[in-house]
Amino acid sequence: xxxxxxxxxxxxxxxxxxxxxxxxxxxxxxxxxxxxxxxxxxxxxxxxxxxxxxxxxxxxxxxxxxxxxxxxxxxxxxxxxxxxxxxxxxxxxxxxxxxxxxxxxxxxxxxxxxxxxxxxxxxxxxxxxxxxxxxxxxxxxxxxxxxxxxxxxxxxxxxxxxxxxxxxxxxxxxxxxxxxxxxxxxxxxxxxxxxxxxxxxxxxxxxxxxxxxxxxxxxxxxxxxxxxxxxxxxxxxxxxxxxxxxxxxxxxxxxxxxxxxxxxxxxxxxxxxxxxxxxxxxxxxxxxxxxxxxxxxxxxxxxxxxxxxxxxxxxxxxxxxxxxxxxxxxxxxxxxxxxxxxxxxxxxxxxxxxxxxxxxxxxxxxxxxxxxxxx
Ligand SMILES: Cc1cc2nc3c(=O)[nH]c(=O)nc-3n(C[C@H](O)[C@H](O)[C@H](O)COP(=O)(O)O)c2cc1C
Numbered sequence: 001x002x003x004x005x006x007x008x009x010x011x012x013x014x015x016x017x018x019x020x021x022x023x024x025x026x027x028x029x030x031x032x033x034x035x036x037x038x039x040x041x042x043x044x045x046x047x048x049x050x051x052x053x054x055x056x057x058x059x060x061x062x063x064x065x066x067x068x069x070x071x072x073x074x075x076x077x078x079x080x081x082x083x084x085x086x087x088x089x090x091x092x093x094x095x096x097x098x099x100x101x102x103x104x105x106x107x108x109x110x111x112x113x114x115x116x117x118x119x120x121x122x123x124x125x126x127x128x129x130x131x132x133x134x135x136x137x138x139x140x141x142x143x144x145x146x147x148x149x150x151x152x153x154x155x156x157x158x159x160x161x162x163x164x165x166x167x168x169x170x171x172x173x174x175x176x177x178x179x180x181x182x183x184x185x186x187x188x189x190x191x192x193x194x195x196x197x198x199x200x201x202x203x204x205x206x207x208x209x210x211x212x213x214x215x216x217x218x219x220x221x222x223x224x225x226x227x228x229x230x231x232x233x234x235x236x237x238x239x240x241x242x243x244x245x246x247x248x249x250x251x252x253x254x255x256x257x258x259x260x261x262x263x264x265x266x267x268x269x270x271x272x273x274x275x276x277x278x279x280x281x282x283x284x285x286x287x288x289x290x291x292x293x294x295x296x297x298x299x300x301x302x303x304x305x306x307x308x309x310x311x312x313x314x315x316x317x318x319x320x321x322x323x324x325x326x327x328x329x330x331x332x333x334x335x336x337x338x339x340x341x342x343x344x345x346x347x348x349x350x351x352x353x354x355x356x357x358x359x360x361x362x363x364x365x366x367x368x369x370x371x372x373x374x375x
Contacts, residue, residue: 002308004040004301006316008259008281009172009197011130013103015040016272016304016316017297020263020284021107021135021176024294027083028091032098037294038301041103043200043284046080046135047088048109049120053145054079059220062209064235073236074287075209077220077229079141080109080148085123092127104128105174109135109147112157114164121168132171134162134196136187137178137203139230149203152178155190162194174198174261177247179236180206184243188250198259199247200284202240204230233265233287240264241278248279248324267296269303276316277323 004015019025019034019042026045034042048054056079064073081088088106095104106129110116124132136158138148151157162175175191177184179202191199206228210219218226244262251258262280266272267288275283288296313319353371354360360368 002305002314004304004316006281009131009174011103011172013040013282014101015297015301016276016282017041017300018043018103018105018261018282018284019289020286021046021133022286022290023078024286024289025107026081028095031091031095031104034289034294034297035099035102038297039102039294041105041130041282043105043107043133044081044088044092045083046107046109046138047083047085047120047124048080048147049085049116051082051084054082056082057222059222060229062220062229063233064209071291072234073209073231074233074290075207075220075229075231076204077140077222077227080135080138085120089123089127092124092129096128103130105131105133107133107135107176109138109142112146112151112161117161117164118168121165125169125171130171131198132165132169132173133200134165134173134175135203136161136191137176137180137201139178139180139204139206140228149178149180149206152176152187152203153181155186158187159190159194162191162196166195172197174200174259176200176203176263177243178203179239179243179264184246185250188247189254192251192255192258196258198261198281199251200261200263201243201247202236202264204232205236205239207231233291234267235265237265237271241274244275244280245278245324245327248321249327251279252321252324267292267300269300269305269307272300272304273307273319276320279321279324281316281320 006013006016017040019039021043025031025042031042060077062075063071065071106124108120110120136152142148143150173196175196177187177199208228212219248260259281260279261282261284262275263284266283266285272283354368
């Protein structure tokens with residue numbers, strides 16, 4: 001019987017389906033709902049030491065729909081958690097007491113200060129959370145305070161800050177990486193060199209969701225103005241798959257033992273299978289839950305188990321990274337295709353029989369004669 005249970009960085013997950021940091025993990029009540037519905041783990045909404053600096057606006061979401069009305073793109077200009085750090089510490093303890101077998105992952109973010117990072121890591125760990133996820137990637141609002149993707153886009157600072165965290169932490173640490181860079185390997189290498197246990201990716205892609213053609217103002221429009229936000233949902237999945245593939249390849253080739261949590265447009269068991277075939281150990285979902293509700297995990301479980309059954313896989317490890325060896329360079333694709341065409345041509349020629357007298361072979365004489373016979 002196939003199982004979805006998995007162990008990642010020494011932590012046992014009942015299944016690989018993780019709520020990504022955002023509204024679906026924004027307080028103890030909704031985290032409890034996620035576990036009750038069957039999610040294996042929750043990454044909570046990103047907490048910081050001083051939530052009084054976090055002020056949200058409304059509207060703060062903008063959506064793109066296809067011709068059939070389905071939402072496939074979602075922009076947000078939401079900041080990190082507005083709950084006080086003390087409130088989060090209470091919530092972490094309460095959640096762990098109530099759900100000891102579920103995995104609780106605390107997302108944290110701080111300014112460029114070693115003391116601040118030490119404090120947030122040590123106080124968060126003391127509540128009993130299982131894993132820390134460092135938000136090095138929020139692309140809007142926070143970078144104005146040199147946080148989030150302002151750190152994540154600079155490999156030197158990223159390595160330094162992740163190094164501080166690894167000095168202070170005793171639990172596994174995942175660093176959440178920004179997609180808003182040209183070469184995703186550079187921040188990846190910085191995170192892995194600093195010794196983080198895992199990489200989560202992707203956070204949202206910096207975007208402008210559109211312009212209102214009645215008011216002529218950019219959206220989401222707040223008091224007539226807007227600011228670029230972060231893009232998520234189905235539309236980002238191909239970009240996330242590429243970046244997960246590149247990060248998993250980097251770990252395979254230059255590091256060992258570190259894990260990948262794939263994020264971006266995941267809404268089904270098939271989406272999860274694709275991310276895992278490219279090297280993800282777990283998958284995270286944010287916008288999918290905002291669209292479909294917490295019950296989505298049930299169809300995801302069914303879909304992933306059906307995929308495993310079809311291929312005879314018993315565990316997630318049976319297919320993790322199985323598609324990775326099949327990436328190569330474009331020139332190699334050209335070479336392989338030319339070879340395949342030459343092989344096909346030779347086979348077709350052989351089928352047509354001897355065309356030149358030099359082709360007659362004493363040992364195959366009768367067979368060659370038959371091949372040339374019309375009846
Ligand atoms: C409304 C909203 C709020 C988010 N807030 C956070 C956050 O506080 N911390 C964080 O690390 N990522 C945050 N994210 C990013 C998501 O965790 C995720 O990386 C991204 O949305 C891509 O996944 P998805 O397509 O499943 O939503 C947020 C995303 C959305 C849509």
